[in-house]
Amino acid sequence: MNEHPTTTIGLLHPGAMGSAVGASAVAAGAQVLWVSEDRSDASRARAEAAGLQDAHWLNGLVNQSHIILSICPPDAAVEVAESVRMLGYERIYVDCNAISPATARQVGEIVEHIGADFVDGGIIGGPPSADRPGATRLYLSGAEAPRVARYLKGGPLDVVVLDAPAGAASALKMAYAAWTKGTSALLAAIEALAIHEGVMDALEQEWAKSQPRLKAQSDGLGGSAAKAWRWVGEMEEIAATFEAAGLPGGFHEASAEVFRRLARFKDDPNAPGGPELAKHLLPG
Secondary structure (H helix, E strand, C coil): CCCCCCCEEEEECCCHHHHHHHHHHHHCCCEEEECCCCCCHHHHHHHHHHCCEECCCHHHHHHHCCEEEECCCHHHHHHHHHHHHCCCCCCEEEECCCCCHHHHHHHHHHHHCCCCEEEEEEEECCCCCCCCCCCCEEEEECCCHHHHHHHHECECCEEEECCCCCCHHHHHHHHHHHHHHHHHHHHHHHHHHHHHHCCHHHHHHHHHHHCCHHHHHHHCHHHHHHHHHHHHHHHHHHHHHHHHCCCCCHHHHHHHHHHHHCHHHCCCCCCCCHHHHHHHHCCC
16 A cells, blocks of 8 residues: 555546546555546546546645646647646646657646646556556656655556656657557558558468568557547657657658548447558548
């Protein structure tokens, strides 16, 4: 159990990942709050299943929380930080979103302006689960990262502190997802090209001989399609990260467009994989 059982953590907001992280914090001994105002029935169900407590309104969560965790789509990260800033939050704010180091530092400036301490976070892996303890890692960087880690350790989420300033955890997340999600987009686009040119069967036959693992990866793209709506913003953040380093960002600008075309499969557990999915990338 966590050595700080009375720690109150505010969670913004309990999506699939956020609710699982919240459940891990509850398992570690924390009280975890969320805000039901303007949230969906699905969010309410996830929060209740995770053992989160409803603060009802954002100001209630801000007033009670020792730590706030922001876990939201990347394009909402700055807006969420601004909403907390407007309520005068002065404790520890942790941004766990898939954003570029530059965006992370922007979020840090927003919350530090009112006296809060900023910790940069990056999540690698799927939603943490008691069935797979340690399979999901939350990387933290910044001066208060060790303190945050003490409060979160004890649940199925593996918490790793980087000896680095804020921005490092986001950089690690960007580098990791650049490969895992970027290659999924590339594979889907390659299959769409092969379909367009009438060589998909021949390509699969060649893969069976020289790249046998690609077939399984292709068949699993349905899981990527269900999350594509969330990954558009992440790919744009990765592109910005590459460009800030003087590297070409076009790889992931293209990945963002691939996922944008697959957004129709939002949260669809039956989204197809393989060539059946790739067809949806082609015009018409």
